[in-house]
Amino acid sequence: AQSVTQLDSQVPVFEEAPVELRCNYSSSVSVYLFWYVQYPNQGLQLLLKYLSGSTLVKGINGFEAEFNKSQTSFHLRKPSVHISDTAEYFCAVSGGTGFQKLVFGTGTRLLVSP
Amino acid sequence: GAGVSQSPRYKVAKRGQDVALRCDPISGHVSLFWYQQALGQGPEFLTYFQNEAQLDKSGLPSDRFFAERPEGSVSTLKIQRTQQEDSAVYLCASSLGVQGNYGYTFGSGTRLTVV
Numbered sequence: 001a002q003s004v005t006q007l008d009s010q011v012p013v014f015e016e017a018p019v020e021l022r023c024n025y026s027s028s029v030s031v032y033l034f035w036y037v038q039y040p041n042q043g044l045q046l047l048l049k050y051l052s053g054s055t056l057v058k059g060i061n062g063f064e065a066e067f068n069k070s071q072t073s074f075h076l077r078k079p080s081v082h083i084s085d086t087a088e089y090f091c092a093v094s095g096g097t098g099f100q101k102l103v104f105g106t107g108t109r110l111l112v113s114p
Numbered sequence: 115g116a117g118v119s120q121s122p123r124y125k126v127a128k129r130g131q132d133v134a135l136r137c138d139p140i141s142g143h144v145s146l147f148w149y150q151q152a153l154g155q156g157p158e159f160l161t162y163f164q165n166e167a168q169l170d171k172s173g174l175p176s177d178r179f180f181a182e183r184p185e186g187s188v189s190t191l192k193i194q195r196t197q198q199e200d201s202a203v204y205l206c207a208s209s210l211g212v213q214g215n216y217g218y219t220f221g222s223g224t225r226l227t228v229v
Contacts, residue, residue, distance in 0.1 A: 004156075017218060032214035043118075043222040051215045087185055094214035099164060101147060102207070102218055104156035107144070 002027040002093045006105035013112055015083055021076040023065075031095035033074040034064055034102065038088045048075060049090075052088030061085070086112045086113045115141075118221035120206050126227045127196045135191045135224045139208030146189050147218070149180055149205040157205055163189060164212060196228045 003026045013019045025031065032051050036044040041109060048059025055067040059114045088107045094100040119138040127133050139146050145164055149157035150173075159173040165186040174181070178197075183189040193200055202224040210216040 035221075041225075043120075044207075044217075044220040046217065049217065051131075052127060059207075099145060099169060099212040100214040101159050101162055101170070102214070103159070104149075106156045107154075 001039075001052050002031065002106075003071065004091050004093050004103055004105035006091055006108050008108045009106070010109045010111065012108065015112055015114050016080050018079050018112065019050060019081050019085075020112065022024045023074045023076065023105060025072050025074065025091070025093045025096055026068065027072075029096045031093050031101070033067060034092045035059065035063070035074075035076050035088045036079050036092060036093070038090065038107075040087075043077055044090065045109075047076070065080060081110070082089050085110055118206055118208050118219050120204075120221035122224060123182075123222065124204070124225050124227075126229060129198060129228055130195050131192045131228075132192065133196055133226065133228070135193075135204050135207030136166050136223060137189045137191070137208075139187065139206070140219055141187070143208035143210050143219075145209040145212055145216075145225045146183055147207045149207065149210075150175075150187070150192050151203040151205055151223070152207050153202070160191070160204075193226075196226075201226055 005024045034048040034049045050067045058064045091105045092102040146162040151157040162170040163183040170200045178194045179191045205223045207218045
């Protein structure tokens, strides 16, 4: 079974500063990794995903993430955040044989202030 | 349609009432998932359909929860005799295949409030 840990429940940051949201996963099989963003009262929007190949993945809105197999991590980064990036961010993992469901972390709330 | 559509967007139910939540997945998507997201939490898996077959319902919290997808497209999640602990956002997602590499598209969810 897979699991995801997002250690930071909330990350406050000033506008134009860099940010890193941490994600660690646990799995006994090869995995696919995802980051989703959720704005208030909305569904989940895919930011980026890692399936295979290059460990540095670029997504929408200037976000990127790096897959580190040895550290079982998939941290999300942005070099310069905007007020509009304020939202809840979820890391998720899928993998294994048969059908593959997404297993989510508990989320990290990114709060960007001026 | 272009995306996953869920209705109603909001639902207020009195305790003990039955509710039905609808999910219209992307046309042609084989896989359909239901998730429950409690306030301040990540989504939790409820059940999975591959076409019309319900292959996994291990996440359904009680026998008051029932889901169906009779023709392999639209799905309905039904909750009988709603309780306050059922208050949550119910998310539906669909995927073209069964493997994660096809990605998952989520609807906007139905926010259920049981009073």
